[in-house]
Amino acid sequence: MLEFLGKFFGRDAIKADASKNVAKERLKLVLVHDRASISPEMLQSLKEDLIKVISGYMEIDQNAIEVSLNSEEDSVALVANIPVLRMKRSLDRQMPVG
Amino acid sequence: MGKVIVITSGKGGVGKTTTTANIGTGLASLGHKVVLVDTDIGLRNLDVVMGLENRIVYDIVDVIHGNCRLKQALIKDKRFDDSLFLLPAAQTKDKTAVNVEQMKTLCNELKEEFDYVLIDCPAGIEQGFKNAIAGAEQAIVVTNPEVSAVRDADRIIGMLEAAEIRRPQLIVNRIRPHMVKSGDMMNIDDMLDILAIDLLGVVLEDDMIVVSTNRGEPAVLDNNSKAGQAYRNIARRIAGESVPLMNLEVEEGIFNRLRKLMGFGK
Numbered sequence: 001m002l003e004f005l006g007k008f009f010g011r012d013a014i015k016a017d018a019s020k021n022v023a024k025e026r027l028k029l030v031l032v033h034d035r036a037s038i039s040p041e042m043l044q045s046l047k048e049d050l051i052k053v054i055s056g057y058m059e060i061d062q063n064a065i066e067v068s069l070n071s072e073e074d075s076v077a078l079v080a081n082i083p084v085l086r087m088k089r090s091l092d093r094q095m096p097v098g
Numbered sequence: 099m100g101k102v103i104v105i106t107s108g109k110g111g112v113g114k115t116t117t118t119a120n121i122g123t124g125l126a127s128l129g130h131k132v133v134l135v136d137t138d139i140g141l142r143n144l145d146v147v148m149g150l151e152n153r154i155v156y157d158i159v160d161v162i163h164g165n166c167r168l169k170q171a172l173i174k175d176k177r178f179d180d181s182l183f184l185l186p187a188a189q190t191k192d193k194t195a196v197n198v199e200q201m202k203t204l205c206n207e208l209k210e211e212f213d214y215v216l217i218d219c220p221a222g223i224e225q226g227f228k229n230a231i232a233g234a235e236q237a238i239v240v241t242n243p244e245v246s247a248v249r250d251a252d253r254i255i256g257m258l259e260a261a262e263i264r265r266p267q268l269i270v271n272r273i274r275p276h277m278v279k280s281g282d283m284m285n286i287d288d289m290l291d292i293l294a295i296d297l298l299g300v301v302l303e304d305d306m307i308v309v310s311t312n313r314g315e316p317a318v319l320d321n322n323s324k325a326g327q328a329y330r331n332i333a334r335r336i337a338g339e340s341v342p343l344m345n346l347e348v349e350e351g352i353f354n355r356l357r358k359l360m361g362f363g364k
Contacts, residue, residue, distance in 0.1 A: 018281025023245050024288050031252050031292065 029074065036076040038069050050080065056093045059086040100131075100209040103216055103336075104234035106258070108250030110221030112242045113271040116307060116317075118218040119147045120326070121238075123316040124333025126175070126182035130213040133172065133183045135204075137230040138220035139195055142187035149314020150175060150184050159188040162200045168207060177319075183212075193226040205233025214336075223257060231258065237266040238298060243273050243284040248292060255295060267298035269332065274303045275346050286343075299332035300343060301325050 038046070047067050054060055061083040070079050105118045115138075122134045136144035139159065145151040156171035168185075175182040185208075188195060208215045219230035231237065237258050241251040251268075258266050270289050277283035286300055304325035310317040317326035318333070324344075331341045 015281060020243075020278075020281050020284045020288065023284060024292065027245055027248055027292055030249060034249065034253060035256065 032074065032076060033071050036069055036071050043067065043069075050082070054082060056088075056091055058084050058088055060084055100212045100215055101236060102205045102209055102234045103214065103236045103238060104219050104231050104263070105216060105238045105240060106219035106227065106230065106254055107221065107240045107247070108223065108254035109241070109247045112240050112247050113269075113301070114221075114240050115143045115147050115218050116311070117238070117240050117269060117271065117301075117329070118144060118216050119316045120318040120329035121333050121336065122182060122214070122216045123148075123175075123178075124318045124330050125214050125216075125337060126178045127318070127330075128333060128337055129181070130337065131181050131211070132214045132216065133185060133208055133212045135185045135208070135215060135217045136187035137201075137217055137226060139187045139226070140189065140192040141220065142189050144218050145173075145184060145186045146314065147311050148175065148184055148316065150186075151314070154186045157186045157188040158204070159191050159195045161185070162196050162204060168204075193220070193224070193229065196229055198228055198232040201229045201232035203233075223253065227254075227257070231261055231263060234263055237263045238269055239266050239293075239295065240269045240271050241289070241293070242271055243278075243289060248284075248289065251293060255293065265296060267296050268293060269299050269301065270297070271301045272303045273300055273346065278346070286346075298335060299328055300346065301328040301332075302344075302346065 047065060050067065051060065051062055051065065055062075064083045066081040068079055070077050105114050105121070107114050115136075118134055122132045126132045134144055134148070135158065136142050137158065138144070142157075145154055150173050153173045156166040158171070160166045161168050161171045172183045172185055174180065175184065205215060205217075215233075217230050217234055220226035239251050239254055239258070241247045255266055268289070270286060273286075274283055278285045286297065290297060302324045304317065304323055306317050306320060306323035307325050310320065310323070310326075316329075317323040318329045320326045328344055331344065334341045
């Protein structure tokens with residue numbers, strides 16, 4: 001009955017497999033990947049800032065640090081691998097935080 | 099001091115040139131002094147859409163390289179009294195013929211004399227795009243309710259923001275109410291949901307656009323054109339007026355609905 005009324009009043013756009021809904025979902029996914037890129041300059045700058053902040057808490061191997069932007073099927077994550085040499089006893093701030 | 103606005107899209111064929119021609123003509127109709135700049139060097143079209151193609155003597159490359167004065171290259175649209183001009187692109191060069199610094203200088207010179215400097219940007223993201231946005235303070239992104247166009251528009255928006263052209267505005271062009279209704283075309287809310295920028299206007303798919311280009315008479319001058327009406331509204335919004343969006347609902351009489359229900363007709 002509802003379907004009959006729906007057709008009468010032209011509510012085709014409501015059906016879940018309406019092609020525009022497929023388009024929308026595909027676009028959202030594609031754009032997550034298209035948008036997920038960081039320029040090499042920005043990545044380097046991010047790395048340097050990370051080193052500064054984390055060095056206040058622990059001694060790290062600055063040459064072995066790895067930072068990258070990883071794209072999965074439906075999400076993007078910033079992944080950093082930071083080898084720790086030694087923990088510091090107290091916070092040693094060299095750069096203003098916040 | 100005038101405003102320099104770039105009309106861009108990323109994707110080709112979505113209606114940048116048509117939009118530039120019509121908004122420019124619309125603004126001139128409202129009494130503003132407007133210059134249209136075609137930066138699609140090598141593939142010029144703004145001249146033809148405006149119906150000014152047989153008045154070209156000098157072009158933007160001539161001006162920038164000093165072969166002529168700016169005034170000699172500007173083509174006055176005789177339909178308007180000193181308020182609408184075109185600076186055509188060169189047809190026999192390519193986009194490497196001018197650079198970003200030269201474009202900035204040109205735009206600064208133009209905005210001294212005109213209320214609005216509308217830059218028709220070529221498709222793509224290479225030198226042509228970089229040249230077109232070089233002197234711009236504002237941007238209008240034109241797109242179609244269609245996957246490829248939206249994807250490219252998104253990329254362009256990112257590049258505009260990287261170039262510090264803030265708050266680009268969106269024109270959704272070539273929308274077909276029948277298809278929106280049947281769920282086969284994205285509607286305005288879908289577009290805004292994905293692109294997330296301010297909406298400047300919506301233009302319906304309109305056969306009159308083909309006719310207007312055939313004649314070289316922008317649709318905005320035709321009272322019977324739906325697209326023309328949309329462009330008139332957009333021009334008014336750019337000039338600061340608050341104009342409600344046109345009603346895009348498909349008018350379907352009860353007889354047609356009954357026919358569809360019984361299996362007749364589309």
